[in-house]
Amino acid sequence: MSSRLQIILSGLMVGKLGTILVLFGNPVNMGVCVACFYRDIAGSVGLHQAGVVQYIRPEIIGFILGAFIISKMKGEFRVRGGSSPIIRFLLGFFLMIGALVFLGCPLRMILRLANGDLNAVTGLFGYVAGIFVGIQFIKQGFSLGRSVKQKPVGGYTMPLFAVVLLALLLLRPAFITFSTEGPGAAAAPIWMALGAGLLIGGVLQRTRLCTAGGFRDAILIKDYHFMWGLIAIFVANLAGNLIFNFEAFNLGFEGQPIAHTDHLWNFMGMTLVGLTAVLLGGCPLRQTILASEGDTDAIITVVGLVAGAAFAHNFGLASSPAGSTFNGQVAVMIGLAVTLGIAVLSTQTSVSMERGVKSNV
């Protein structure tokens, strides 16, 4: 099978599963949302107290275990790290803030788009703008540094985290909270969500589909390999929504499920997401896959995402269908300032394209 066909098929699968999970109980336009699902997990284990978004999402457990098992089987589980971990934590943290001001990760943005939510178009413009800005830094030499091989033990953090989450989900000890209303209470059956997650995790470990990489490669090196996968997600989800859930399809800005019409902050939130994702080298979904195949830098990024989600709900930064909050707007501006600062300070200008000039790498 050609690699292009593979990426298209994996995109179709993600889009299709997005439809199916909603049909079987997940929140509308949230068949798969990596940011939302980490946020739900953060709430469930008591890191934030927003009662309507607390659930241990089996999809996340599936992504991690699926990617871990496949990478192990294929001999691609390589433990490496050491590429600016604390910077990655910060970028992951602010990525989540941006996503929760918009209300969704880039994957949910595509799924929202495929169900007629035009606020996601505003988000998409912001996302591409953020990626475009990040690319300018990459062109000037931005890098978080090379990762190096590490001792194997650290790489098992992620699969272990998934197993613990699975145990908590199944045993439901008293200290775990599950929403009884709101998006957190809307969920597909555990076995189905877990199965979908395993499938997505395994397939994406093979195909490397990434919402940030798709736009980055298209803009930076004019390569459309990953873009095909993103188009496939959109097409499969759109077709699924129109065929199986036509009544819920709603083209427009108003009255969209778990979304708001605050255009400026939909744009700015996703700008922050695009900028941080391209500097990190991958969107939240891709970071999760990398984290599961031994990339300890990606694990730190995921920890940043979870911390960001907890902060977003503890300090009133996350938007609601009523709109964005003042605190959230301030947080996005701080996030953009910090991220741009990191980008400037991590960009080497000492390498010269003049012949024979020694570089300081």
Added chain:
Amino acid sequence: MDNKICIMTFHTTYNALNFEKALKREVIEVKLIPVPRDLSSSCGSAARFYLKDKEKALALAKEYNIELDELYERETEAEKPSLLERLLKKK
């Protein structure tokens, strides 16, 4: 020989961009692509060029102090540009 290609990987995208710039300056045909899946599970950028230009390319990288990762030689011709690529090029 003419259809044989080389894939060069890098530690940073910046190196890949500089490598492309250096080769293009000497009118050597080069294209940046995502690292082929069979070479790595990572998702960085690699450079693809013809095997006949290998020595020249390596010399240029040295001359411009561009840090390289690995060089792979391939028997087959690279994939043809996709429909989308061709459409975008026409614009």
